[in-house]
Amino acid sequence: MRAGFFNMLFGMALAVATAYAAAAESADSGSDPGYGIAMYGSPALPPDFVSLPYANPDAPKGGTLRLGDVGGFDSLNPFTLKGRAPWYLSSLTVETLLGRSIDEPFTLYGLLAESVRTGPNRHWVEFTLNPKARFSDGNPVTVEDVIWSFKTLAKSHPLYAGAWAKVATAEKTGPRTVRFTFNTEDRELPLILGLRPVLEKAQWQGKDFGASTLMPPVGSGPYVVDDFEPGRFITFRKNPDWWGKDLPFNRGRFNFAKIRVDYFGDASAMFEAFKAGEIDIYREGNPVKWANSYGFPAARSGEVVLDTIPHHRPSGIAGLVFNTRKPIFKDWRVRQALIDAFNFEFINETVNGGAEPRITSYFSNSTLGMRPGPATGKVRALLEPFKDSLLPGALSGYGLPKSDGSERNRRNLRRAVKLLAEAGWTVQGGVLKNAAGQPFAFDVLLPQGAASIEAAVNIYIQALKRLGIQARITTVDSAQYVERTNSYDFDMTWYIRALSMSPGNEQMLYWGHEGVTEPGTRNWMGMNSPAAEAMIHTLLTSKDHDEFVAATRAMDRVLTTGRYVIPFWYSDVSRIAHSRHLKYPSHLPIWGDWPGFLPDVWWYED
Template sequence: MYGEPALPPDFVSLPYANPDAPKGGRIVLGENGGFDSLNPFIEKGKAPPQVSLYTVETLMGRSLDEPFSLYGLLAESISTDSDRSHVEFTLREGARFADGSPVTPEDVIWSFETLGTKGAPRYRGSWAKVAKSEITGPRSVKFTFNTADRELPLILGLRPVLKKAQWEGKDFTASTLEAPIGSGPYVVDKFEPGRFVSFRKNPDWWGKDLPFNRGLHNLDEIRMEYFGIDTAAFESFKAGLLSSYRETNPAKWATNFDFPAVQAGDVVKAEIPHGRPSGIEGLAFNTRKPLFADWRVREALIHAFNFELVNQTLNGGVLPRITSYFSNSTLGMVPGQPAEGRVRELLDPFNAELLPGALEGYILPASDGSEANRKNLRVATRLLEEAGWTVQDGVLKNAAGEPFSFEILLTQGQDDMIGAASIYVEALKRLGISARISTVDSAQYVERTNSYNFDMTHYIRSLSLSPGNEQMNYWGARGVTEPGSRNWPGINSPAAEAMIAVMLSTQDPAEFTAAVQALDRVLITGRYVIPMWYSPVARLAHRSNLRYPEKLPVYGDWPGFQPEVWWEEP
C-alpha cells in the first residue's frame, strides 16, 4: 500500500519460515461444531475454512510480518499505475491445479466474477468496483476499476482462484460436499461431515519450490477433528488424539495443563506474542430490533455488564479488556482522550450524528468487581428511564406496558461465553430485565446470524494492521438489510463509511492512521457491542515433536502460522 516491500526480489523465504524444515509427518487439530459443505465460498452451508486455506491459492500471498505487503504467488508479476486505476496480473507458466490442468486467465476472470456475483457477500463489494476484466495475453489478465480505491489490486490479489471447468453445468450457490479443485499444497482426502476432514499433501504441487513457499506446508497431512463441546476436544488432546490445543482461557492454562504428558515433556506449552489490534469480541446488540435502537438502552446494558466480575470468575482476572476495536495498536483511539488534529477534522462534518464520547472522549464503565455493581446499575437505571423504561411491579416496562425481554443466542460448546452470559443474565434481573440464553448447533447459528434472526449474540471480528475493504463488509450500511454480511449489529453510520473511504483512497500513511482512529471512535461510541477481553499472547500446547521457527511474525498465532510454518521432527 505504501513504500516498498521489505523483502528483495531474490528473497529465499519468508522471514518467519524455516527453508530447511523437514518434510513429512502430520498434525491433528480440533474444531468445535461441524460442517455440512465443502464449499467455503458461498452463503449456504457451513464448510471447513481450511478448504480455502490449504487447497486453493490466490494470485498473491500475504506475509504475516508485513501488514501492507503482498508477494507474487500464482502471479509472477503485477502491474498497475500511480492511481491504481487498474491492475494486470501475469500468471506463472507452471501454475497447475491439483488435477494437472493449467491455471489460466479464464479461470481467474471466472472465479472473480462468480465470487463477486454468486459467492458470499464478502466478495461483492470489491467486484462492484471492477468496470472491466479482460485477457491481455496467454497468461495475463487485467482489471480496470470504476472507483478510487488503492487497495483493490491487493484485494483482487487475495481472491481465491478456482477451476472454471469444474463448475460447468452446476449451481455454484448450492451447498455441496464436492471439494473445489484448487492449486494449493493440499487436497481434501477423506472426510465425514460433522466428524473429521483430512487434507493430504499433493506430491505434484506446482508451487513447492517457490521462494514464497519455502519452509511452508511441511506436513503431509492436516486432519481436523470436530467436537460438540470444547471439553471433549481438550480430553482428546490429553489422550494423545490431537497434536495441538489452543487454550484461550488463562485460568485453565495455569491449572489444567499439568497432566502426565506435560510433566514428561511430551507436551510443550508455548506462548506466542503478537502485535496486532485487539479486534472486537463480546455480546452484540442487533440494532435492527426496536428494543436496541436507542443508544441509551445499549449504554445502560453496557453498564450492567460487570466485566471485572466476569473476568475474575472465568479468567482469574488476567485478561485485559478490549477498550476499542483497534486497541493494542497505533491504529486505536486512546480511551478517554478527546479527538484532536486530523482525527477531529475528519469527524467534525458528522458532528450531528456522532454519539456522546466520539469527539470528547469515551471510556468503558468499570465496576468495583462486586456482584452488586451498584454504581453502574444506578447509571443504567437512569439511562433506561430517559429512554422510556421504568420498573413496574419488579418488571422493566415501556410506556405501552411491554416488558424488557430478549434472547442471547450462543452456539453449543461455548463454555466461557455461556458462563459470561449467565452472570450477565443474573445482573440484568436487578434492573427488571428478563434475558434468556439459547444455545443452538453451528448450522442453526449460521442460518440465524446470516438472516440477523437474533436479539443479542456472541460477536467476534479479528482486525489486522492493514484494515481496508473488509471494513465495509463489517460495518457498511448494506449489511443492515442485505443477508449474510458480517455487519451483525446492523451498523448504519455515514461517518463510519466516510472514514473507510478515506482509508481506501489516501496515499499518506499518517492520513490512513487518522482515518482508522476516527473509525475506531465511531464504532466504540456507537455502543454496538459489549466488549469483553483479548489476549496479547496465544497459548498453544503441542506435542514436543512438532516445531516452529524461533523468528515469530508480527501477527503471531494468526491464520498462516499453525500449521503452515510448523514441521514434525523425525
C-alpha cells in the same frame, strides 16, 4: 465493498471508469512489473528473497498433523453462504494470485501471479500468471479461470461482492496477463484482488456454484481432500505434484504429508481428546484453565509442550452484540445502560482470574486505536462534518465504565437505571417495562461449546435481573448458529471480529449500511453510519500513512461510541499446547500465530 456514502459513484460507474481509465492510460502506462506490492511503500523483502522470514526453508517434510475443531461441516464449498465448510479447506487447497507476508502490515508477494503492476494512481492492476501454475488435476491456471473465479465469487458471497462492484472491466491483455480497471478510487483494490481465490472454471461447468455440495473444489494449493465424513473428520493429503513447492514464498511452508481434522461436540470433549493424545494441538483461550488444567501426565512428562506466542495485532472486537434491527435496542441510551450493567471487572476475575485485559475499542492494543480524551488534529477534522449525527463521546471522548470489582456494581447500575428511564423504561411491579406496558425481555444466542462465554453471560443475566430485565440464553448447534446469524435472527449474540493492522475493503462488509438488510454480511449489529463509511473511504484512498492512521482512529471512535457491542476481553498472547514432535521457527511474525502461521510453517520432528 460499496460505500453507501458514495453511492452516486456507482450510478455513473461506466462513464466514470471509461474516462478515468483513458486519462490514466494517456498520462502514464503504469509501474514496471514487480514481484510484490505493499499498501504503502515497497515490500520489505528483496526480489531474490529465499523464503519468508518466519519460515524455515530447511524444515523437514512429512508426518501427520492431527487437528481438532468444534461442530462439524456439511459442505465442501467454502465460497458460498449455504452450508458450513471445514475451516482449513480453502487455505490448504486453493491459492490466490499473490500471497500475504504476516511479518509486514500489508505486503503481498507473487504466488499464482509471477508479477503485478498497477496504474499511476492504482486505477488499474495487471497480473501476469506464472507459466508453471497448475491445478491439482494438472490443468494450467489460465486468465479465463481468474476472471471466471472473481465474477462467480462476487455472485455467491457478499464477502467478495463489494470489491468486485468497484471493477469496471476485466480483460485478458496477454496469453498469461489479466488487467482489472476500477471505477472507484481505492488504493487497496489491487491487493484485495491479489488475495481472491482462483478456482478451475472447467470443474463447475453445468453446476450450481452457489449450492451446498460435498464435491471438493479443484484448487492449485499444496493439499487435496483425501477422505472425509461430514460432521466427523476430513483429511488433506499433500499433493506430490504441487506446482508451487519451490517458490521462494512457499519454501518452508506446508511441511506435513497429511493433515487430519476431527470434529467434536464441544471444547471440553476436544480437550479430553488432546489430553489422550488423539489430536496434536490445542489452543487455550482461558488463562485460568491454562494455569490450572495442564498438569496432566503428557504435559508433566514433556510429551506435550506449552507455548505462549505474542503478537502485535489490534485487539479486534469480541463481546455481546446488540441487533439494532430490533426495536428494543435502537436507542443508544438503552445500549449504554446495558453496557453499564456488564460488570467486567467482576466477570473477568470470576472467569479468567482477572488475567485478561479488556477491549477498550475495536483497534485497541495498536497504533490504529482511538486515543483517550477528545478528538484532535486530523481525527477531529475528519469527524467534524458528521458532528450532528455522531453519538455522545465521539468528539468529546469516551471510555467504558469501570466497577470496584464487587458483584453489586451499584454505581454503574444506578447510571443504567437513569439512562433506561430517559429512554422510557421504568420498573413496574419488579419488571422493567415501557409506556405500553411491554416488558424488557430478550434472548442471548450462543453457539454450543462456548463454556467461558456462557459462564460470563450467566453472571451478566443475574445482574440484569436487578434492573427488572428478563434475559435468557439460547444455545444452538453450529449449523443453526451460522444460519441464524447470517439472517440476523437474534436479539443479542456472541460476536467476534479479528481486525488487522491494514483495515480496508472488508470494513464495509463489517460496518456498511447494506448489511442492515442484505443477509450474510458481518454487520450483525445492523449499523448504518455515514460517518463510518466516510472514514472507510478515506482510509482506502489515502496515499499518506498518517492520514490512513487518522481515518482508522476516527472510524474506531464512531464504532466504539455507537455502543453496538458490550466488549469482553482479549489476549495479547496465544496459548498453544502441542505435541513435542511439532516445531515452528524461532522468528515470530508481527501477526503472531494467526493467520498464516499454524499449520503453515510448522513441521514434524521425531
